[in-house]
Amino acid sequence: MATPTNTTLTVLLGEYGFTHRSLADEVDRVSGRIFGRPGAATDRDVRRWISGTVRWPTGRYLLPLAEIFDRPPEAMGFVPRGRTSRLPAPPSSVRPGQEEPVKRRAFLTASTAATLTLALRLEETPVRGRLTMADIDRMTTTIGRLDAHFTAIGGGALPTVATTYIDRLRETADYYTYGPRVEQALHRALSGLHSSAGWAAYDSGDNATSRLHHAAALQSGVLAKDGHAQARAWSDLSLQYRAEGRHREALTINRAALQTRHARQDPRIAALLHSRLGDHSACARALLAAQKAHDRFDTTARPPPWLRFLDAAEIAGLAAIAHRATGRLPDAEKATAQALHLLGPSTHRNRAYYGIQLAQLQLAQGDTTSAKATAATVDTAAVSSPRIAQRLATVHRHLATAQETP
Incomplete structure (x- = not known):
């Protein structure tokens, strides 16, 4: 069986402008600062990480890589050796304040x-x-x-x-x-x-x-007098209530949040709230409003950290959740497939989440064959989420039952 290529790391090299050689040099430099002695990484090591020959580098390389790309190892495409892999802490001689002031350890x-x-x-x-x-x-x-x-x-x-x-x-x-x-x-x-x-x-x-x-x-958020924080909290409460089946409360909260000044003025917040509306009578209009708000995003300005997840893939995923809540299963399946297509390679949790959702939607429509194929592609090796693990187990249990039924 061929070892899968680490496409996530390949993408990161391109985004950061690294060649194999320059990344190895940077790993050695950071390793020297962390461990107190020069590193020994070469361009051959980088090629082995990318090819998948080495799926979980040693801590001597993994700690510098996590700092360089400012993300956890799984988000760089690395796969733990067992169920979990514990990263070693930096040597005790490395104290807070000794690191570079701008780029801190990831x-x-x-x-x-x-x-x-x-x-x-x-x-x-x-x-x-x-x-x-x-x-x-x-x-x-x-x-x-x-x-x-x-x-x-x-x-x-x-x-x-x-x-x-x-x-x-x-x-x-x-x-x-x-x-x-x-x-x-x-x-x-x-x-x-x-x-x-x-x-x-x-x-x-x-x-x-x-x-x-x-x-x-x-x-x-109220104490901070911050409209963005309040809009985020209202949106989160709305989605929480919908997940618990409390659709009327979710709808009331979301409608109220849409009337705030920040929702009217900030297209990102408007897109988030519209895509989470889940109103049976106005689902199509809400999703169209979310898409129009997404089209007005100012791509030259960085959004707040908490809103960086809201891209085209997430809009499609939220649309799928809204369709599902209103009983439009074919539309939900189509939007979920679109979200999976648009997701970036490092978003392991969301890819697993929407993969499971796609299988659930296919099962709900009686398409056991497609559901089985979809469930087989869901990779949770780099995901740490009890809820996702439980949902995937439920899908497999339902598939087993469906296959046993004459």
Whole structure:
């Protein structure tokens, strides 16, 4: 059986402008700083990573690669040797503050909450003294890494890690001194962190905790006087309620959020809210409005970190969820297939999520043959999501039952 090529790493080399030789040189440079001695990577090593001959490099290479590309190993196309592969922490001689000020060590995937906490460097969050906007920027960067981890491979140990970080920031809020501007920024950061924690909890199958986090995100957004944070929280609550089958509440929340000034002025928020509307009587109009809002995106300006996931693939995926909620299964199947076609190579969680959804839709329409073929293509090796694993197991169980039925 041929070893699959690491196409994700190939794409990253192109995006960052690396040749095989220049990437090896950069790995050696970063390795020297992390481990205190020069690295030994060559262009041959890079070719072996790309060809798939080496599917999980040693920590001496993996830690530098994670820093260079600022993402967890699975999001670079690497596959753990077993169910999980624990990354070693950098040597204890490497202390916070010794790294380059602009490019910090990436948020690294790990098999335990303790290692994830180390990777997020929660211990660097101050709890005494005077809080500045520079401190807020560091918090925001940390939350962005948490979001990137979730988008790439799923929740995994993130609920515990996010809750730990929330407690840390609450302690910061209690014991620090700061002015009104910093206070609002701190509440904005807490709102984003609660939103991230909410989706991590949902991914782990804990709906009650997820709902509490989304409500807390809304409260922090109000305290921050930040319309974007509030729109995000309303949108998350709407999708949460719909996932729980509470469609009327979801619709009421989403309609109210669409009337806010930020939804009217920011096409990204408008696209997000319209695509999550799920109104039986106006589904087509809502999805058309979402597509029109997407067409108005300012591609020259970087969106907020939490909205970077909202691309053409996600719009198609959200449309599929809306179609499914309103009973339009053929339309949902078509939109799900489109989302899978548009997804980037590093979005392992979403690819597995929509792959399973496609199989479920095919099963619901009685197309067992297509559902079986689709389920066979779902790859969860690089995904850490109890909810996704449970959904895939359910699909396989239904397929087995369907095959046994005469």
